[in-house]
Amino acid sequence: MSFSPQSRVWIYQSNRKFTSQEESEILNKLASFTNQWKAHGNELLAKAEIRYGFFIILTVDETQANVTGCSIDSSVRLIKEIEQEYNVDLFNRFNMAYKVDNDVVVNNKEDFETLINIKKINPETIVFNNMVQNLAELETKWEVPFKNSWHSTVFAHLL
Template identity: 25%
Template sequence: MSRALEAAEVTRCEEVVDAFLDQWAAHGHSLRAGRELRERRFLLVGVDVDAEAPSGCSIDALTNALRRLGVELGVSFIDHAPVWFRQGEEILTVSRPEFRQRAASGEVTSSTRVFDASLTRVSDLRSGKLERPAARTWHGKAFFREQVGG
């Protein structure tokens, strides 16, 4: 999301998302879903697609619920354009063009730890693929092609 949540916002976010997931359905069938909030800024929602896959309408419902919550909290939950990366203990968010400039200047490198918002499997999350060196994510090919052999 566009910034880290404060403690009270974390509580509100978890309450709203849990309430939504408790009633989330696709074509009249309940979805087995869960959520996790990491680093106070990455809301991860997963669905057991073997039990019941989400439909386009159910995904739209989640997106709309997150947009409404975002307005309430003053954050953007739905924004795939930025690049999130760790600089020391701080997590920074910049546009892709700005990240490219930082890569060109050497301010960030292929070993900079980035957050990969393209994950689609819980197993990838559990195996630590959310935060990895840029060279081991799509960021490596996009921003450090010559450093990672692409």
């Protein structure tokens, strides 16, 4: 199944890594959801994945049918159910994800600031920009060096 580069994406970042058991259960829930996801009765061409054990990514190709407020609400409800069932935080935008070697680490904003201060996070550290809007941006602008991300403007005073 091929998705347009302009397909919309939503990224939900967990505050902790899912276990492999949790990941397979969550993927099953996401698959049954995306298989029947509709907007005003039109089936949406959608997929869901988990990357690095931390990120739930929903993708919808709007060349088929446009996502509506109601269909977005239904996806948010599902994510909130997953959040409660697995006792994770998927909506906290102040949790920052970055890479150490090839491992993903998630810290709260204060710890992230401290790590910048003590130079554990530097301009080259790969951070995750969960604000990307579409598949093309997911591929090119999601994992970026700190210096090229929105993080660098927010935390500029620390560099």
